Amino acid sequence: MAEITLQDIIKPENQVYVKTKLMTDKNLSYCPGCGHGTAHRLIMEVVEELGQENDAIGIAPVGCSVLAYEFMNVDMQEAAHGRAPALATAVKRLWPNKLVFSYQGDGDLAAIGTAETIHACNRGEQIVMVFINNGIYGMTGGQMAPTTLPGMKTSTSPYGRDLQSMGNPLKMTELVAQLPGTYYVTRQAVHTPSAVRKAKRCIRKAFQNQLDGKPGVSFIEIVSNCNSGWKMEPVASNIWMEENMFPYYELGDLKVDGQLVEKK
Amino acid sequence: MTEEIIIAGFGGQGVLSMGKILAYSGIMQDQEVSWFPAYGPEMRGGTANVTVIVSDERISSPTLTAYDTAVILNQQSMDKFEEAVKPGGVLIYDPNGISHHPTRKDIKIYKIEGAKIAAQMGNTKIFNMVVLGGYLQVKPIVKLENVIRGLKKSLHERYHKLIPLNEDAITMGMKNVVEVK
Amino acid sequence: MGELRLMKGNEALAEAAIRAGVDGYFGYPITPQSEVIEYLMAEKPFERTGMVVLQAESEVASINMLYGGGGTGKKVMTSSSSPGISLMQEGLSYMAGAEIPCVVANVVRGGPGLGDIQPAQSDYFQSVKGGGHGDYRLPVLAPASVQEMSDFVPLSFDLAFKYRTPVLIVSDGLIGQMMEKVELFDTIPRLTDEEVIARYPWATNGKPKGKERRILTSLDLDPHKLEKHNFHLQDKYKQIREEEVRYEMIDCDDADYIIIAYGSSARISQKTLQLAREEGIKVGLLRPITLWPFPKQPIDDLVNKGVKGFLSVEMSAGQMVEDIRLTVRERTKVEHFGRYGGVIHSPEEVLEALKNKIIGD
Ligand SMILES: Cc1ncc(C[n+]2csc(CCOP(=O)(O)OP(=O)(O)O)c2C)c(N)n1
Ligand code: SF4
Numbered sequence: 001m002a003e004i005t006l007q008d009i010i011k012p013e014n015q016v017y018v019k020t021k022l023m024t025d026k027n028l029s030y031c032p033g034c035g036h037g038t039a040h041r042l043i044m045e046v047v048e049e050l051g052q053e054n055d056a057i058g059i060a061p062v063g064c065s066v067l068a069y070e071f072m073n074v075d076m077q078e079a080a081h082g083r084a085p086a087l088a089t090a091v092k093r094l095w096p097n098k099l100v101f102s103y104q105g106d107g108d109l110a111a112i113g114t115a116e117t118i119h120a121c122n123r124g125e126q127i128v129m130v131f132i133n134n135g136i137y138g139m140t141g142g143q144m145a146p147t148t149l150p151g152m153k154t155s156t157s158p159y160g161r162d163l164q165s166m167g168n169p170l171k172m173t174e175l176v177a178q179l180p181g182t183y184y185v186t187r188q189a190v191h192t193p194s195a196v197r198k199a200k201r202c203i204r205k206a207f208q209n210q211l212d213g214k215p216g217v218s219f220i221e222i223v224s225n226c227n228s229g230w231k232m233e234p235v236a237s238n239i240w241m242e243e244n245m246f247p248y249y250e251l252g253d254l255k256v257d258g259q260l261v262e263k264k
Numbered sequence: 265m266t267e268e269i270i271i272a273g274f275g276g277q278g279v280l281s282m283g284k285i286l287a288y289s290g291i292m293q294d295q296e297v298s299w300f301p302a303y304g305p306e307m308r309g310g311t312a313n314v315t316v317i318v319s320d321e322r323i324s325s326p327t328l329t330a331y332d333t334a335v336i337l338n339q340q341s342m343d344k345f346e347e348a349v350k351p352g353g354v355l356i357y358d359p360n361g362i363s364h365h366p367t368r369k370d371i372k373i374y375k376i377e378g379a380k381i382a383a384q385m386g387n388t389k390i391f392n393m394v395v396l397g398g399y400l401q402v403k404p405i406v407k408l409e410n411v412i413r414g415l416k417k418s419l420h421e422r423y424h425k426l427i428p429l430n431e432d433a434i435t436m437g438m439k440n441v442v443e444v445k
Numbered sequence: 446m447g448e449l450r451l452m453k454g455n456e457a458l459a460e461a462a463i464r465a466g467v468d469g470y471f472g473y474p475i476t477p478q479s480e481v482i483e484y485l486m487a488e489k490p491f492e493r494t495g496m497v498v499l500q501a502e503s504e505v506a507s508i509n510m511l512y513g514g515g516g517t518g519k520k521v522m523t524s525s526s527s528p529g530i531s532l533m534q535e536g537l538s539y540m541a542g543a544e545i546p547c548v549v550a551n552v553v554r555g556g557p558g559l560g561d562i563q564p565a566q567s568d569y570f571q572s573v574k575g576g577g578h579g580d581y582r583l584p585v586l587a588p589a590s591v592q593e594m595s596d597f598v599p600l601s602f603d604l605a606f607k608y609r610t611p612v613l614i615v616s617d618g619l620i621g622q623m624m625e626k627v628e629l630f631d632t633i634p635r636l637t638d639e640e641v642i643a644r645y646p647w648a649t650n651g652k653p654k655g656k657e658r659r660i661l662t663s664l665d666l667d668p669h670k671l672e673k674h675n676f677h678l679q680d681k682y683k684q685i686r687e688e689e690v691r692y693e694m695i696d697c698d699d700a701d702y703i704i705i706a707y708g709s710s711a712r713i714s715q716k717t718l719q720l721a722r723e724e725g726i727k728v729g730l731l732r733p734i735t736l737w738p739f740p741k742q743p744i745d746d747l748v749n750k751g752v753k754g755f756l757s758v759e760m761s762a763g764q765m766v767e768d769i770r771l772t773v774r775e776r777t778k779v780e781h782f783g784r785y786g787g788v789i790h791s792p793e794e795v796l797e798a799l800k801n802k803i804i805g806d
Contacts, residue, residue, distance in 0.1 A: 080558075080559070081528065111502040111503060112502060112503035112504075140474045141476070143474040143500070155479070156479075156486045156500050158483075165491075166500065284624065291449060291626050297451065298623060298624070299451070299625070301622060303618070304477070304562045323712075324713070324715030324719065324792075325715065325716035325791075325792050326625075327619065327789050327791070328791070328792075329792075
């Protein structure tokens with residue numbers, strides 16, 4: 001049998017997977033094993049599949065995904081730290097027929113941007129908000145986030161998060177689900193193929209809500225890893241996430257079609 | 265005496281801590297020192313470098329464009345810093361992973377097989393100490409006893425048991441640095 | 446002699462906060478100064494001196510924690526870098542109005558906007574001209590070494606309480622990230638609650654029996670009263686201008702030309718001085734230590750002595766040079782040189798600029 005060369009493998013007819021053209025060819029700036037890249041790809045695949053390439057406008061945060069505009073191949077704006085929902089609000093109100101989304105980390109969305117998050121959700125802005133919760137500040141070198149778990153070590157909680165002096169992990173998603181302005185609220189993950197498929201369905205639903213003119217925010221939390229900040233190998237970080245993050249941040253829908261989901 | 269040094273290599277090679285130990289050694293013998301790293305995204309998986317100055321006088325600029333000595337531990341740093349050595353200055357490098365060897369004729373060039381020696385000694389983590397030994401052989405700007413005192417100051421107490429190993433590594437480096445003619 | 450250590454500028458600032466008897470540090474992470482809060486959290490000052498350390502949810506919260514804490518007469522401090530300091534301007538304006546002492550350290554990075562994380566000096570205007578709304582000024586100290594990152598903490602608190610004003614320590618990524626030898630001063634015990642009450646009768650720490658309660662506010666809806674309050678603030682600023690100017694002069698006695706530079710630019714320019722003297726060019730360095738109040742008198746004296754020109758060297762597009770021009774008033778040449786956006790100029794570039802812009806034609 002003739003040997004298969006790299007050139008053979010990458011021939012179009014042999015490809016079983018093609019990257020969406022809505023992801024640029026830029027090398028991702030994320031650490032190997034980080035969930036940010038997967039989340040980017042899912043959003044862009046959905047935008048492409050919905051045929052919204054020319055109508056989507058994204059807002060990038062300040063955090064590791066500050067350069068999301070380098071990778072997502074649609075019109076993008078870069079917000080100040082925490083303010084993405086305010087930018088998205090105005091973009092959507094001034095261009096009501098465009099598909100508007102924000103993308104933020106937990107420091108960005110749940111610490112410095114709490115007010116913007118709560119009020120965009122409370123006003124019921126017709127936008128998609130994607131929230132990457134990795135329990136830490138990745139970009140600045142692993143400091144404590146509002147979502148950092150009890151006892152978890154970070155560079156500003158070097159002896160573990162002490163709830164008494166540092167407060168409790170903030171479940172922003174549960175909080176915004178309570179607001180009448182949110183229409184769809186869900187918490188997903190992207191660390192396994194099945195989780196990815198599920199997360200993609202949710203992202204699609206969120207964007208579809210906006211296209212269908214459904215009232216209110218579609219809010220998707222993605223519980224993700226920060227293997228660098230957690231100081232773990234990528235695989236170990238995913239196991240740690242399943243064992244520690246998921247029990248605290250339970251996956252699943254919190255609100256669908258404007259109705260809170262009953263806990264079983 | 266003023267010695268202006270750039271130490272450059274990959275992140276994770278111990279470039280910054282080697283500079284720190286050198287700076288601490290200077291303090292131990294009452295000299296002025298400065299240590300300024302390239303910081304920020306440049307570090308993430310990429311190159312790392314630090315400018316160290318040891319002097320008998322108050323130090324002026326902590327960042328420089330020309331150096332008395334360059335300690336070079338990867339090819340990118342060689343490309344960047346060979347030209348930055350002052351005429352008559354010193355370039356010390358580990359040939360491991362170097363494809364384009366230095367060619368300047370107006371400086372002194374030394375080789376130290378740091379990676380190889382550290383591997384032979386059974387601990388790749390002491391690589392930077394072997395290189396430091398090589399440097400100190402060529403430029404004995406600080407006394408070995410002050411380096412050991414510097415090590416004690418810069419290492420956390422729970423690592424103090426590793427000091428003899430580090431001392432051996434420095435000695436091995438001193439013995440094995442060779443001038444390239 | 447105090448304890449000698451090799452420390453980063455950011456770490457020295459943090460250690461100095463503990464030793465200066467600071468009661469509370471409130472901050473939010475941002476590069477290139479996150480080491481300050483990281484150092485404090487690791488050092489557990491709450492065990493060493495009882496100092497409170499809290500990671501706030503934002504810089505807006507941090508500065509308002511200072512407003513509240515400083516208003517009770519306690520020593521409070523925060524640190525940040527340019528984008529975070531911009532967010533604090535509202536709080537600083539309120540505190541200037543309500544006359545609340547505090548210390549704010551800015552480890553400046555490249556801007557505008559998110560900019561980058563490399564060293565810059567482009568926050569000069571924001572620091573020395575007030576920064577927020579209203580007629581106010583804040584004393585601004587510019588450390589040029591790790592030693593000064595430590596020494597300026599207690600000095601800043603002295604000024605903050607003497608004049609009841611926020612005080613800024615403005616360094617940059619170079620000073621913050623660099624390690625140098627630093628001699629640490631001995632710990633100054635924190636004031637006891639009784640001492641705070643006795644020393645600061647204006648502070649709101651509970652209405653004293655038989656005395657008037659205290660109100661801390663920047664609001665006065667009666668314009669005449671507000672004008673009077675502004676007169677009072679201006680008198681205070683006048684006194685600061687007269688009494689608190691600090692600067693350093695290096696090799697100025699025989700100099701034909703003067704470089705004016707602060708912080709890390711002053712360090713770089715010191716090397717330029719050496720290079721210039723090797724070529725027989727007599728250059729001196731005037732280093733403002735207080736950026737506000739600005740050292741006008743020494744500049745005036747140098748003009749009167751007949752120096753042939755001033756080069757303002759800043760890691761910015763030229764901000765301090767405006768204050769130099771206001772002082773020199775066209776009596777001799779004043780030019781600016783500096784790299785910006787996070788690029789650090791080299792001593793050789795400064796010398797070139799001196800030759801081209803000042804000595805030149
Ligand atoms: C006003 C302001 N304050 C602080 C910062 C520094 N900063 C940049 S990103 C970040 C937090 C990032 O964490 P997160 O949002 O959780 O995103 P991740 O990096 O983990 O993806 C901070 C504090 C900033 N850029 N601007
Ligand atoms: S630091 Fe953490 S969040 Fe940032 S890219 Fe790396 S793994 Fe991802």
